[in-house]
Amino acid sequence: MAGKPKLHYFDARGRMEAIRWLLAAAGAEFEEKLIESSEDLDKLRYDGSLVFQQVPMVEIDGMKLVQTRAILNYIATKYDLYGKDMKERALIDMYTEGVADLGEMIMLLPLCPPDQKNTKLTLIRERATNCYLPAFENVLKSHRQDYLVGNKLSKADIHLVELLYYVEELDPSLLANFPLLKEIQFQSLGQEDPLEDGMATHSNIFALKTPGTEEPGRVKSMAEVHVNLHDRSSLGSPQ
Ligand SMILES: N[C@@H](CCC(=O)N[C@@H](CS)C(=O)NCC(=O)O)C(=O)O
Numbered sequence: 001m002a003g004k005p006k007l008h009y010f011d012a013r014g015r016m017e018a019i020r021w022l023l024a025a026a027g028a029e030f031e032e033k034l035i036e037s038s039e040d041l042d043k044l045r046y047d048g049s050l051v052f053q054q055v056p057m058v059e060i061d062g063m064k065l066v067q068t069r070a071i072l073n074y075i076a077t078k079y080d081l082y083g084k085d086m087k088e089r090a091l092i093d094m095y096t097e098g099v100a101d102l103g104e105m106i107m108l109l110p111l112c113p114p115d116q117k118n119t120k121l122t123l124i125r126e127r128a129t130n131c132y133l134p135a136f137e138n139v140l141k142s143h144r145q146d147y148l149v150g151n152k153l154s155k156a157d158i159h160l161v162e163l164l165y166y167v168e169e170l171d172p173s174l175l176a177n178f179p180l181l182k183e184i185q186f187q188s189l190g191q192e193d194p195l196e197d198g199m200a201t202h203s204n205i206f207a208l209k210t211p212g213t214e215e216p217g218r219v220k221s222m223a224e225v226h227v228n229l230h231d232r233s234s235l236g237s238p239q
Contacts, residue, residue: 005030005060005075008044014107015068016056018159022072025158026079072096076155083154091149095139095156099163102132106166125174128167133178136160140180161185 005023009016011034023030035041035055044050049064050057057066061078065071076082076092083089105124112120136148145151148160164185167174175182 002061004028005058007032008035008049008057008059009055010035014056018068018103018162019056019058019071019075021158021162022075022079022081022155025153026075026081028075028079072155081153081155081158083150084152088150088154092154092156095136095148096159098132098135099156099159102128103159103163103166106163106170109170121170125171128174129177133167133174133181137178137180140184146184157184 005028007016007019007030009032020030035044041055044055044057045053051064051066054066056068056071057064058071059065060071060074065074073082083092102124105120105127109117109120109124139148143151147153148156160181161184164175164181168185175185
């Protein structure tokens, strides 16, 4: 059996965070090799580990994968989080890109020049309230199922829940008018141990610790995810 995936990135959420969430939701253990200096990054570049000279890079199943989306798609396929057919996959991709559009705006906010920050924040609030959050709320409302696609956990749900935490960090009031989104976020927080809390038959999502809350002063991360038995059985096992 292959060893644990090894994640190469900075001590930050950044582009690696969605990868951490996905692996954690899949119940897959992973190691992190933090890049702590420009020398660390150069070393990876010079030894040919970074095809495009950039991170995130994940060592997995004998490959050194770069490009965030490629990594996410590989992990989602491996752990059966990518739909059952082409149509489900298309929907999962569509929702994932919607999540990425708003997520990217939020992720880049700290890099914005101070004099542009308020304008950017207003734009994010406007897009979240009038476009992205209603879109996801409506999907859930339209079929009244626990998951976005195919009544089964997929990478789209995991990316969405991660996004909801970022939105909440930015401004908790943004979620006020979206009861179904609040519900999936609340359920994802869940119990420490769903089995102990009698939640074993609860079909919804997974129990996550909020990234960044478990170690004060550390910007990341997704520490631990408990997936209830019902979901774990549908996630497939590591190859
Ligand atoms: N399209 C790439 C972008 C990767 C990227 O921008 N990586 C940044 C860190 S988040 C990086 O390696 N920056 C260092 C550099 O380019 O020198 C992806 O999605 O993985």
